[in-house]
Amino acid sequence: MESWANLDFHLDLSGPGGLRQRLTAALREAVRSARLPAGTRLPASRSLAADLGIARNTVADAYAELVAEGWLTARQGSGTVVAQRVAPPQPVTRAATGPAVRFDLQVSTPDVTEFPRAEWIRSTRRAVTAAPSEAFGPGDPQGRIELRTALAEYLARARGVRADPERIVVCSGFGGAVQMFNRLLRPPVVVEEYGLGFHRSFWKATVPLAVDDHGAHTEQLPDDLRACVLTPAHQFPLGGPLHPRRRAAAVEWARRVGGLVLEDDYDGEFRYDRQPVGAVQGLDPEHVVYLGTSSKALSPALRIAWMVLPDRFVDPILELKTDREQHVSMLDQLTLADFLESGAYDSHVRRMRLKYQRRRDQLVEAVSPYVSVSGIAAGMHAVLETPHEEEVVRTARERGIEVNPLSWFRHEKSDDDRSGIVVSFGAPAFPRALQGFVEALAACH
Template identity: 50%
Template sequence: MNEWANSGIDLHLDLRLDLAGGTGARAGLERALREAVRVGRLAPGTRLPSSRVLAKDLGLARNTVAEAYGQLVAEGWLTARQGSGTHVADGRRPSGPPARPGRVQATVPRRTDRDTRGGRLAETAGILPDPERFTYDLRPGSPDLSSFPRAAWGAAARRALAAAPHEAFGYTDPRGRPELREALAAYLGRVRGVRTRPELLMVCSGFVQAAGLLGRVLRAGGARSVAVEALGYPHTVEILRTARLAPVLLPVDDDGAQVDALDHGVDAALLTPAHQFPSGSPLSPERRTATVAWARATGGVVVEDDYDGEFRYDRQPVGALQGLAPEHVVYAGTASKSLAPGLRLAWLALPPALVEPVLDEKRLADHHSPVLDQLTLAELIASGAYDRHVRRMRLHYRRRRDRLVSALAERAPAVRVSGIAAGLHAVLRLPPGTPAAEVVAAARARGLGLQSLDDFGGRDTEELVVGYGTPPEHAFAGALDALCALLATQSRGAGAAQ
């Protein structure tokens, strides 16, 4: 089994171009590290993973990593001291994202045509309404809430509370506490390849609020239509319509969203490039390139929903699209999957041209998000406890995924599983002639919560979307048994009907 999923701290490095160029693994690693330091993704003083850990993460020989570290120490990019590890040298001054980006279409510095109806978007009910009515719940959209790191969170909260300045308890910066924005800027650069600075980050009360803020800003700037994946959370389309934006649906296939439709006059796009929900397909390299080219050519805005970017199992993480064009891509992240949706913590990494208009909307929405949880998350990240929790949960969910796949292969072999290289859910293709809606209804009658692809934009499909991350730990085995028993029964029924 790959060990990169649970060892040490996380560090995103994309070596593909270097290795493809024939420069070798060591040279490719050196070049990737230099670039990460140069653009500011790895801030001065950042402690790097040990050579053993990074070698496991990247699938390289330990000597290769050690030699690359040694070369960069000699060049002055890194420092190494016996007993204290390898760090980014303090002398380098990263350039960061460009301070003066080109024009961003569909934005204005200040909103002048404010919606007289108020424009405040009420937070919708959770993705999983009334889970108590099911004996077992395998609907997607939630992490294992029983695994919330209570002890680590409590310890971080105590430290953060003790260190918090008095002014933190007053009306604070609508963008969020500086402690959290600084921690996030370093973490997102290191782990997801995001190119941002603390002053470009906006902390929000969940993704729904973040999307609502962006929708109203885009509308005020002249946007009238937004491309969105045809498969996805239904509330995404509702948010856009509430902002008086017309959604243009992009078909989804094994390479992610079909982005050629972006050339048909849309003003912006909202995508899940790293892990399309719910199909599980990442946006292919060709389509990532095409999306960035469209944004640069038209001045369009791309909103990148990176809802579960930390959870990758059988492949290295797909870096954030934002890292390719930070002046055109808004990066949206959240703690809802890595920790818990009840925290209501999300963040936007904004192009400079969008900071002020989004800040105006945030002031009117709630002025600022709750402070204590922001300070606690900042402390959790800074102490390394967040990295440790994410790696522990990555292994936890991978084991659950493996148990699901193994159980289906043994007890419902006619079912085909896909979308399992990442995330907290899987797509199950039922035997031909088995309507997914009927299986969902049969599951409900048995006290088992399931959803089909139809619930996320499909039409009369034969596919289920199973959230293997949802059940609490004590209930997962029972949920798996209930699912396999149901599918075995349905498969026999479909076979008899044929």
């Protein structure tokens, strides 16, 4: 039997009527709404009266009235208990408005069922034990030095980033970083003509830049604009890495116009067919902002991202971050620092790289009789080239499978008309949904 005797519990005694009437109504509402579940033992009338600062007789009379009404039961030696016959309110359910989605293969998150819980807990334990007391204070808006130091070493080693802890700023997700730059950069901003719509929504105005199998056409960057956003390691969603000549062209453009390249390295660690493509930032740290996140490698729930900034942007970003941007959990920062330094991060990435590669191969083999597949040298999604984009999406949805049409990622000002389906083989549902999706695809071809 649960006891309320030693728990804090809110009773609202405001409203019309006398004190006993208001106490009775408050207790009745708490039982009716299941805030006091059936079987809960209430405190003695003397104790509750002392807690509320009212007369004991007022509480005793309220208990007696609720016993008489059947809300409570009272037996000598057992105290006053919420009656078992009182049914809690039933949850409200919304009526379905279309086919139920059983399997989500949209481009969104990694396979979060593979989150390395045991290793993360070990890192948390070590980090909390070693942390100085000041780490549990308000925190540094730039981010914990332990994490910035660990990131500088990892990014230099794994991604070819020229990083210094004093140039790294930790922020709460990619969106938080972009929103700060939205206040520093003069619009419009150049973005790739294919990309996530919510990325474009951060900017006051955007201009599309054409893309193909070799990434964005950076040789076409206009000299009258000063900022562009690129996904060089793995163009999203088409999948091609930015060609070396185009990488050089992006940096040359930024130098020539005094501009800035924002490099979104969202899944650069997951490359399968050759060595990972290094970051463009390594070519010119003063004209490229490197943006990374833990969302793809670990989990979007951590809400940890980082920026490696040109020196001239560090102070302006920190001024904005202090005022507007929510600080990342210090405990999560310390844990991620230990996770990186212990080698657990590398081990997890290697393990997931092999798992995603096996899934990619499964997908390619299963759909190859019907469509061509592209964008699969890296990442966690593939583009299936088909003229039946809308039909495939609709047929899959009828089978409870949600996928993205390629057109969903197209800039509203782009005149490109390619057609296809973007499928996440990193999604937790992929192994169970593959057969059903292939059947939907076959029905449309």
